[in-house]
Amino acid sequence: MEYRDTPPIRFLGIGLVVLILMVGLVTWINLARPWLGVRFEPTSAGAVEIAAIARQSPLAREAMGATVVQIAAGGATGGAADGASVPLIATDLTDEPDKLITYEAYNDFLARQGRLAGVLAAPEVTLVLADGRALTVQPLPKRPLADLPLGYWIQIGAGTIGILVAGWVLALRPNDLAARYLMLTAVALALAAFTAATYSSRELAWPAAAFYRLSSLNSLGTLSFGGGMIGVFSYYRSALLPHWVMPPILLVICLLTLAHVTQVMPNISIGLHAMIVGLLVAILVAIGEQYRRSRGDPVARAGVRWIGQSFLIGVGGCVAIISTPPLLGVESIFDQSLAFGFLIVLFVGIAIGVARHRLFDLEGWSFSLLFYLSAAFVFLGLDALFLYVLTLDRVPALALALFAVAFLYLPVRDWLWRRLMTPAETENDALMFRLAAVAFATGPKERQSEWGTLWRDWFQPMRVEVLEAPIPVTPKVAAGGGELLVPGLGDLPGLRLIWKRKGRRLFSPRDAETVERLIRLLTGLSETRDSYQRGVLEERSRISRDMHDNIGIQLLGALHSGEPARKDGMIREALAELRVIVSGDLPGQTGEMGQAGDVLGELRHELGEVLAAAGVVLDWRSTPEADRCSLPSAQALALRAVMREAVSNVLAHAGATRVDVRTTTRDGGIHLSFEDDGKGPAIGAVAAPNRGNGLKNMRSRMESLGGKFLESHRESPQSPAGMRLEFSLPSAASGGAA
Amino acid sequence: MQILVLEDIPETRDWLIRILAKAFGADLTIEAAATRADGLARVRKSVFDLALIDLGLPDGDGLDVLRALKITQPETLTIVTTILADDAYIVAALSAGAEGYLLKDQPEDVLIHQLRQQRDGVPALSPRIARRIMEHFRFTASPDDDASLLTDREAEVLGLIGRGFRNADVANDLGLTENTVAGYIKAVYRKLNISSRAEASWHANRLGLLWKR
Numbered sequence: 001m002e003y004r005d006t007p008p009i010r011f012l013g014i015g016l017v018v019l020i021l022m023v024g025l026v027t028w029i030n031l032a033r034p035w036l037g038v039r040f041e042p043t044s045a046g047a048v049e050i051a052a053i054a055r056q057s058p059l060a061r062e063a064m065g066a067t068v069v070q071i072a073a074g075g076a077t078g079g080a081a082d083g084a085s086v087p088l089i090a091t092d093l094t095d096e097p098d099k100l101i102t103y104e105a106y107n108d109f110l111a112r113q114g115r116l117a118g119v120l121a122a123p124e125v126t127l128v129l130a131d132g133r134a135l136t137v138q139p140l141p142k143r144p145l146a147d148l149p150l151g152y153w154i155q156i157g158a159g160t161i162g163i164l165v166a167g168w169v170l171a172l173r174p175n176d177l178a179a180r181y182l183m184l185t186a187v188a189l190a191l192a193a194f195t196a197a198t199y200s201s202r203e204l205a206w207p208a209a210a211f212y213r214l215s216s217l218n219s220l221g222t223l224s225f226g227g228g229m230i231g232v233f234s235y236y237r238s239a240l241l242p243h244w245v246m247p248p249i250l251l252v253i254c255l256l257t258l259a260h261v262t263q264v265m266p267n268i269s270i271g272l273h274a275m276i277v278g279l280l281v282a283i284l285v286a287i288g289e290q291y292r293r294s295r296g297d298p299v300a301r302a303g304v305r306w307i308g309q310s311f312l313i314g315v316g317g318c319v320a321i322i323s324t325p326p327l328l329g330v331e332s333i334f335d336q337s338l339a340f341g342f343l344i345v346l347f348v349g350i351a352i353g354v355a356r357h358r359l360f361d362l363e364g365w366s367f368s369l370l371f372y373l374s375a376a377f378v379f380l381g382l383d384a385l386f387l388y389v390l391t392l393d394r395v396p397a398l399a400l401a402l403f404a405v406a407f408l409y410l411p412v413r414d415w416l417w418r419r420l421m422t423p424a425e426t427e428n429d430a431l432m433f434r435l436a437a438v439a440f441a442t443g444p445k446e447r448q449s450e451w452g453t454l455w456r457d458w459f460q461p462m463r464v465e466v467l468e469a470p471i472p473v474t475p476k477v478a479a480g481g482g483e484l485l486v487p488g489l490g491d492l493p494g495l496r497l498i499w500k501r502k503g504r505r506l507f508s509p510r511d512a513e514t515v516e517r518l519i520r521l522l523t524g525l526s527e528t529r530d531s532y533q534r535g536v537l538e539e540r541s542r543i544s545r546d547m548h549d550n551i552g553i554q555l556l557g558a559l560h561s562g563e564p565a566r567k568d569g570m571i572r573e574a575l576a577e578l579r580v581i582v583s584g585d586l587p588g589q590t591g592e593m594g595q596a597g598d599v600l601g602e603l604r605h606e607l608g609e610v611l612a613a614a615g616v617v618l619d620w621r622s623t624p625e626a627d628r629c630s631l632p633s634a635q636a637l638a639l640r641a642v643m644r645e646a647v648s649n650v651l652a653h654a655g656a657t658r659v660d661v662r663t664t665t666r667d668g669g670i671h672l673s674f675e676d677d678g679k680g681p682a683i684g685a686v687a688a689p690n691r692g693n694g695l696k697n698m699r700s701r702m703e704s705l706g707g708k709f710l711e712s713h714r715e716s717p718q719s720p721a722g723m724r725l726e727f728s729l730p731s732a733a734s735g736g737a738a
Numbered sequence: 739m740q741i742l743v744l745e746d747i748p749e750t751r752d753w754l755i756r757i758l759a760k761a762f763g764a765d766l767t768i769e770a771a772a773t774r775a776d777g778l779a780r781v782r783k784s785v786f787d788l789a790l791i792d793l794g795l796p797d798g799d800g801l802d803v804l805r806a807l808k809i810t811q812p813e814t815l816t817i818v819t820t821i822l823a824d825d826a827y828i829v830a831a832l833s834a835g836a837e838g839y840l841l842k843d844q845p846e847d848v849l850i851h852q853l854r855q856q857r858d859g860v861p862a863l864s865p866r867i868a869r870r871i872m873e874h875f876r877f878t879a880s881p882d883d884d885a886s887l888l889t890d891r892e893a894e895v896l897g898l899i900g901r902g903f904r905n906a907d908v909a910n911d912l913g914l915t916e917n918t919v920a921g922y923i924k925a926v927y928r929k930l931n932i933s934s935r936a937e938a939s940w941h942a943n944r945l946g947l948l949w950k951r
Binding site for chain 2: 608
């Protein structure tokens, strides 16, 4: 059974081709016989009459219904003078010599067959009728295909379907003992069916030696069928016997068959039919035992019951027809081919059972194999039909025929082939998206489902199973290429992919490498996702820090402030801060530093609006160096706070009309000067204690960042009035980042 | 003066009405609405000279009311009022045809000053919004469509505003009058509006307003 270097569909395909050749060969053997074109039927009186005459028959139509007494070789002129003349009796028409009970009757039958075959082989044959007429005809050299009776095709069909079903199961379960014995059963059935089909659908006779061989092979097939069935039910679903027991049993069956065909046995009833019944009993015992053992496992029990019933209906019907009457010493009234019809029931039942009860652990997906296989053979059939039509001269002109081939048949065939037989290839980019979909799936559930989809799309396996421990560390090809084991990744489970490309390919080491590469890619993608998520988390924690440091403190200050104007100011500040955070526009928010020009621009606008509303002019000038100066967010926040404080001081106390702001750089750090033309510090400091408090705040704010704060008078030519504040901050520690 | 105030917080609504009275005197007819639906109903019924529109309303987006106004009453001066809206949202409002916007957390006198300025045709533009608008044009403008491109002067004005210059500073710096600077800013608003007009008419269709014209 070393077929595992081929994928199941090829295994099945090759088997099917062999099977079709076999059917062709058997049919050809049946057709290559001299033919009278007559259907003989036994009469109730034990005579033989002409029941039908074929259209092509050389026999005159008026012979219809006549009783044939004897047939003779040569012309009718000399009567039966040349000696090669054989009287016809009803027994000569029997479809199964095994019905004859005794070996004497059997041997006598064979001898008569030999003589009849000899007569029929002559160039001219004379039929002597009961009314004295003698009809001389020349047998045709070949029997036409259409003349083969329905029974022939039923028998051929039984053998074929059995092998198909068993081959299908075996292709998918190559290591299953029961599947192997099912295959043996099917082969035995085919042997019995094909040989029986050959001799039971003969027109009148086969040569004795050939008949004996066919009949012996038929017995071998019949008894091996029983032996195979014992094997099936010994191992399905539980193993009733050790593995080594079955081969000797089969050997014994072969020896008993030999005893039967060499006629060592007392008679056919004992040599064959009693054996068949014995095997049947053994099988029933095995089924009963299987049924008993499946107690407590409803799925197993349903499976055993189903296959057991299929067997009882199929084989029971068959045995009842073939073997029971001879055992009872009476002749069977049924046509043997009907018995084979029952065996079709058995195998079709098994196929249905696979779908309904997961017989042999197969499931619905396994039918796709049958589908592809039958589609392939539909194509073969189409091709054959087309060639047949072309060669029949029924197409008027060759040119027309070629035209039809080129423009109709080939394109349609190609289209159909692609539709049915080529699985939709997923584009590489689409597969890459699948990879990304796994890495960026939102939840673990989605991730796992995308993970399965990835491999389903990539290899189109018939089936995907989640691997139980132990999960391999690296991808592995298993079951001789039938399976690919994919290791897990993080929370993603290890998977077993079964039968690549719906059973049309085997997994190769290259596939394992591909899996390894994809998993590496996926790991990289997952890391990217992780670092992105880390970024999101950092951003979130930054926002919450900002919320706490800036907004929380502002609001707390507002809550505890007794002064309404200051409370309002702090709440406004908090809202402005919140807007900045929401807009994601905070300077230096991702660790970078803002440019002073941009950061202070916002402040400049805000203060300008506030001062303009109070009728105070703001003159703000900055040097290009100062605009380009980098400003960490802590410095920006501090400058904003002190400048707001300064403006609110001016509006509250100074009675100023203009404010001048200059931004420059000093030692690489930012330097701001703030002047108003109001009442000046001396008066203000005394008059308003809050204002002094504000100045203290400014100083501590600057110094906490290593900066400086200076408070002085405005340098003005007119008067010493007005206040001048100076804020300088050290150069950003990280140097010249822009 | 016929004014619509669309604002869902009652205290803020009353406060806005007080501010409007202080800014524009007593001769005002003010209709207040608290929901998008109410706002749309009032836009269908009355004609307004000025509308203050809050963007985040309990039953939907104030932008819908703004669009309805711009379709049925294009002469109305519409000002978006907001507190925490993302800058991008304000740019969207300007694209939808708003003439200006106000941040509701500013001191009363600042708001009054800005309201008066906007009534007088001086558009408001903060540095951050100016920068957003420049970004908007960088990403959306197509070189084939002149109407969607900023002129050099407009870009220059936006650039200075982006650095905190007020209109007077810009005028000073570029040697222009304040009126000219205001004209440039309005031109920028118009171009924002053009780039989103197709979208606006789609919205109007959806609201069943077009047939009214």
